[in-house]
Amino acid sequence: MNWRLIKDKLAQRSFALLLILSIVVIFLILVGLVTKSVPLLKAESLLKILSGSVWSPMKGDFGFLPFIMGTVWVTMISLVIAVPLCILASVYLVEYASETLRRMVLPLMNVLAAIPPVLYGVWGVLFVVPILGNYVSPLFAVDTTGYTVFAGGIVLAVMIFPIMISIMVEVLQTIPHELKSASLSLGATKWETITKVILIKAKPGLIAAIVLGVSRAFGETIAVLMVCGNIPQLPKSLFDAGYPLPALIANNFGEMMSIPLYDSALMFAALLLFVLILGFNLISRIILNRLEEKAQ
Amino acid sequence: MSNVKKRLLKEKLAKGAMQLSGMLITGCLFFIVGTILYKGLPYLSWEMISQTPQGGFYIGKDGGIFNAILGSLYLASVSTALATLIGVPISIYVHMYVKSGSFLERACKLLFDVLFGIPSIVYGAIAFSIMVWMGIRASLLGGIITITLLTIPIVVRTIDELLKTLPIDLKHVTFSLGSTRWETAKMFLRYIRPGIFTAVLLAFGRAIGDVAGVLLTTGFSDNLPKYIDEPAATLPLAIFFQLSSPIPEVQGRAYASALVLTFIILTIVICTHILASKQQKHKI
Amino acid sequence: MHAYPSIQTAEAQDLTALSTPHIQIKDLNVIIEGKRILKDINLSVPNNSITSIIGPSGCGKTTLLKTLNRLVDDTKGVEVSGSVLVNGEDIYAKDAEVTHIRKKMGLLSQKPFPLPMSIFDNIAYGPRIHGERDKKVLKHIVETQLRNVGLWEEVKDRLDASATRLSIGQQQRLCLARGLAVKPEIILGDESTSALDPLSTQTIENLLIELKKDYTIVLVTHILRQARRVSDYILFVYNGEAVEFGRTEDILLNPQNEITRQYVKGFIS
Numbered sequence: 001m002n003w004r005l006i007k008d009k010l011a012q013r014s015f016a017l018l019l020i021l022s023i024v025v026i027f028l029i030l031v032g033l034v035t036k037s038v039p040l041l042k043a044e045s046l047l048k049i050l051s052g053s054v055w056s057p058m059k060g061d062f063g064f065l066p067f068i069m070g071t072v073w074v075t076m077i078s079l080v081i082a083v084p085l086c087i088l089a090s091v092y093l094v095e096y097a098s099e100t101l102r103r104m105v106l107p108l109m110n111v112l113a114a115i116p117p118v119l120y121g122v123w124g125v126l127f128v129v130p131i132l133g134n135y136v137s138p139l140f141a142v143d144t145t146g147y148t149v150f151a152g153g154i155v156l157a158v159m160i161f162p163i164m165i166s167i168m169v170e171v172l173q174t175i176p177h178e179l180k181s182a183s184l185s186l187g188a189t190k191w192e193t194i195t196k197v198i199l200i201k202a203k204p205g206l207i208a209a210i211v212l213g214v215s216r217a218f219g220e221t222i223a224v225l226m227v228c229g230n231i232p233q234l235p236k237s238l239f240d241a242g243y244p245l246p247a248l249i250a251n252n253f254g255e256m257m258s259i260p261l262y263d264s265a266l267m268f269a270a271l272l273l274f275v276l277i278l279g280f281n282l283i284s285r286i287i288l289n290r291l292e293e294k295a296q
Numbered sequence: 297m298s299n300v301k302k303r304l305l306k307e308k309l310a311k312g313a314m315q316l317s318g319m320l321i322t323g324c325l326f327f328i329v330g331t332i333l334y335k336g337l338p339y340l341s342w343e344m345i346s347q348t349p350q351g352g353f354y355i356g357k358d359g360g361i362f363n364a365i366l367g368s369l370y371l372a373s374v375s376t377a378l379a380t381l382i383g384v385p386i387s388i389y390v391h392m393y394v395k396s397g398s399f400l401e402r403a404c405k406l407l408f409d410v411l412f413g414i415p416s417i418v419y420g421a422i423a424f425s426i427m428v429w430m431g432i433r434a435s436l437l438g439g440i441i442t443i444t445l446l447t448i449p450i451v452v453r454t455i456d457e458l459l460k461t462l463p464i465d466l467k468h469v470t471f472s473l474g475s476t477r478w479e480t481a482k483m484f485l486r487y488i489r490p491g492i493f494t495a496v497l498l499a500f501g502r503a504i505g506d507v508a509g510v511l512l513t514t515g516f517s518d519n520l521p522k523y524i525d526e527p528a529a530t531l532p533l534a535i536f537f538q539l540s541s542p543i544p545e546v547q548g549r550a551y552a553s554a555l556v557l558t559f560i561i562l563t564i565v566i567c568t569h570i571l572a573s574k575q576q577k578h579k580i
Numbered sequence: 581m582h583a584y585p586s587i588q589t590a591e592a593q594d595l596t597a598l599s600t601p602h603i604q605i606k607d608l609n610v611i612i613e614g615k616r617i618l619k620d621i622n623l624s625v626p627n628n629s630i631t632s633i634i635g636p637s638g639c640g641k642t643t644l645l646k647t648l649n650r651l652v653d654d655t656k657g658v659e660v661s662g663s664v665l666v667n668g669e670d671i672y673a674k675d676a677e678v679t680h681i682r683k684k685m686g687l688l689s690q691k692p693f694p695l696p697m698s699i700f701d702n703i704a705y706g707p708r709i710h711g712e713r714d715k716k717v718l719k720h721i722v723e724t725q726l727r728n729v730g731l732w733e734e735v736k737d738r739l740d741a742s743a744t745r746l747s748i749g750q751q752q753r754l755c756l757a758r759g760l761a762v763k764p765e766i767i768l769g770d771e772s773t774s775a776l777d778p779l780s781t782q783t784i785e786n787l788l789i790e791l792k793k794d795y796t797i798v799l800v801t802h803i804l805r806q807a808r809r810v811s812d813y814i815l816f817v818y819n820g821e822a823v824e825f826g827r828t829e830d831i832l833l834n835p836q837n838e839i840t841r842q843y844v845k846g847f848i849s
Contacts, residue, residue, distance in 0.1 A: 004476050004679070004709070005476060005677070005679070007476070007478055008478040008479075011385075011478040011481070012389070012393050012478075014385070015385040015386065015389035015393065016389060016393070018382055018385050018386050019404065022382065022386065023407065025445065026407070026411065029418075029419075029422050032425065032426065036425060084317070085317040085320060086317075086321070088314040088317040088318070089314065089317045089318040089320075092317075092318050093318065096311065096314065097318075105318065105322055107569055108322050108325055109321075110565065110569075111325055112325045114501045114561055114565050115325075115558070115561060116501075116504070116505020116507070116532055116557060116561060117506075117508075118505065118507050118532040118535050118536055119328065119535075119557060119558060119561075120328065121536070121539075122332060122550070122551065122554045123328045123331050123332065126332075126551070127327075127331050158324045165321065189303050189304065189306070189307045190307060191306055191307040191310040192303065192307075194310075215413050216413065218415070219413070219414070219415025219416075219417065219418070221415065221416070221508040222511075222532075222536065226536070246415060246417045249417050250417055250508055250511055250512075253420075253421060253424060253511075263425070267421065267425065270417070270418050270422065273415065273417070274418050277413055277414060277418075278410060281410040282406070285409040286406070289405075396654065396655075397657055463691075464654070465689045465690065465691065465693055467654065468646075468651050468654070468687060468689060469689055469693045470695070471654075471679075472651065472682050472685060472686065472759070472768075473682070473683070473686075473709070473758065473762050474679050474680070474682050474683030474706065474709065474710060474762055475679065475709055486695075486696050487696050
């Protein structure tokens with residue numbers, strides 16, 4: 001009898017220890033990132049780092065704007081493509097599709113989510129880049145190899161499809177049936193019910209799904225790196241090459257560590273990513289948790 | 297056109313647009329797998345998957361990517377095992393020992409939700425600078441630690457979702473037989489056993505496919521992974537490196553390597569799916 | 581809101597005063613997330629009889645049941661004050677040991693929850709965790725308890741089969757047997773027949789009536805007819821207060837309190 005209670009307590013203590021350890025690790029990551037970024041922040045003002053557009057570490061210029069803009073461009077492009085498609089598709093799945101179709105499509109989304117980034121990258125190189133370079137860009141009278149922010153955006157859009165669809169479907173399924181019947185019985189068509197009732201009601205959840213998609217897009221490294229050119233410049237159009245933040249870290253870490261402040265600058269890039277993604281995740285999770293509580 | 301007709305037309309158009317976007321999205325999947333299959337199959341050979349790189353492999357001479365396949369399997373299995381050993385107790389703790397609805401419970405769940413979204417490049421960068429600081433070079437061990445950190449939140453979240461589906465009455469029933477919380481937890485683990493396998497497979501898939509985390513921490517090697525403190529090759533990195541080569545033969549091998557990775561991932565997904573449907577059958 | 585004075589009929593008082601009652605509730609208050617769910621409950625549950633707790637849904641009757649074996653601890657934001665004495669020991673005392681308390685009380689929940697194992701292991705689960713390892717003893721316990729609930733003849737050839745394969749009525753009887761196997765003194769039933777068909781309901785009810793010679797039984801039910809069929813005593817709970825307690829026929833036919841009268845006549849529900 002006593003032994004059982006001891007076992008219980010033992011389990012409790014050791015599990016708690018694991019939890020505390022993992023929380024400590026996260027905390028250490030944050031502390032590590034900050035301390036490593038301090039040298040750069042001491043050398044230059046935060047404002048100058050964030051708004052400077054010249055990146056030449058050899059001369060001591062660490063302007064992050066090209067990378068920030070690179071990330072913003074690819075993320076925006078991917079959202080413009082993915083958001084409408086995902087909303088339409090998930091509404092279709094919840095409101096129109098038969099149970100069998102839904103059961104077939106949702107697992108496929110899991111497959112899409114399970115495909116590793118590098119394979120998306122390979123697909124981007126094999127398919128998206130040549131199409132953009134050889135067929136699409138001539139239509140706009142631009143000359144490009146196809147390694148552009150546009151290519152990065154398209155690959156990213158496909159990568160964030162699964163997470164957005166699965167959350168949007170979940171959100172739409174929490175909308176009470178009565179609400180739909182009420183609108184339909186007033187003589188509204190299904191589409192009118194969707195735009196005027198369901199989407200309005202589902203708005204916070206949909207926004208949360210989008211924000212999660214954004215944070216996924218922000219952090220995606222390898223697939224984007226493979227297709228978007230990696231030139232530290234401010235992209236001005238869809239067909240310019242860009243250089244997103246994660247790619248900066250991946251491409252340069254470990255090399256050229258002898259240049260003063262270089263590793264500090266890369267750590268600052270990691271810190272920037274960490275903080276942004278933490279923020280985005282926090283917002284969307286809080287919204288989603290609240291919705292879930294309401295649904296119960 | 298009458299008002300009603302106009303509205304019905306709108307309905308039809310909207311439905312068409314929705315069907316189209318649904319097809320586009322699901323089409324992407326087949327498209328990606330198809331492209332890799334089409335490009336990779338001609339280059340796939342037994343030699344590719346059974347040999348290590350020979351001299352001049354990276355300019356198109358003999359050899360294969362066995363080192364990378366083995367390295368990836370090794371890295372992913374050890375990391376997943378560690379992540380399971382750490383992650384399952386954490387979710388049990390949060391579910392069983394922490395008072396439900398308390399601040400601690402909410403904070404923990406939120407924390408792991410958020411960690412789930414932190415990109416692997418951040419983990420990789422941190423692990424790399426810690427390794428530099430401690431004087432450890434890029435090695436299998438470094439990769440294992442990084443990937444374990446990356447997969448813990450995946451395990452915790454999936455198990456938590458599973459535990460949430462168990463009715464509260466079940467907890468009460470086992471409690472009322474005089475079980476301690478630990479005994480009840482063991483019972484719960486029994487209930488969700490197929491689900492745990494799913495979580496593990498999911499984490500494994502994520503671990504084996506990750507590049508950004510291993511890029512900085514694991515390095516690359518043409519030898520089979522023998523020692524944990526030596527650099528090791530991984531499949532995604534092999535794809536990445538070979539693809540950036542200008543030599544067509546090497547690029548072709550990148551496609552074939554991508555095909556091998558696709559095959560591994562699809563196997564995992566199919567296993568997960570079978571297990572998940574089993575889980576549903578036993579549902580109460 | 582005014583308080584309803586708890587009325588006990590003279591006979592009931594006599595009866596509970598006879599011996600130490602199994603369960604004695606004193607000044608029990610339960611607050612959940614700032615809302616007072618139970619207010620100043622005082623009650624002595626008579627031994628070896630069936631007491632039904634009745635009342636409209638949301639009145640706190642299930643919470644009351646769950647305070648008896650401290651399952652209420654598991655609720656979000658709960659505060660309990662007052663005391664519940666089982667065999668004279670306060671289960672809310674600081675040094676009280678929860679698993680030990682719960683072992684004394686078998687719970688029959690709304691829906692049957694067979695554990696994911698064989699029929700045999702379901703019943704052996706409780707004795708096993710409490711330290712019984714001897715196979716012969718376990719076999720004996722399983723057979724006795726299955727006979728107790730009249731399930732032995734139906735399942736004796738397939739004790740190794742999964743418990744989930746039984747019909748829902750059989751499952752509920754299995755759960756009752758499983759609860760009895762840890763040798764409780766008290767059986768708590770939380771609308772235990774609400775998921776069952778009429779025939780299974782009748783079986784369970786008859787079982788409970790039979791079991792009361794060895795156990796003290798407390799049932800929560802929202803079906804008045806069931807309370808009439810099985811219980812010796814009835815507690816009427818309304819708005820978190822114990823309004824009236826007494827013999828079944830007194831409460832149903834001759835309630836002292838106006839609200840009780842309205843409830844049993846079906847004016848409020």
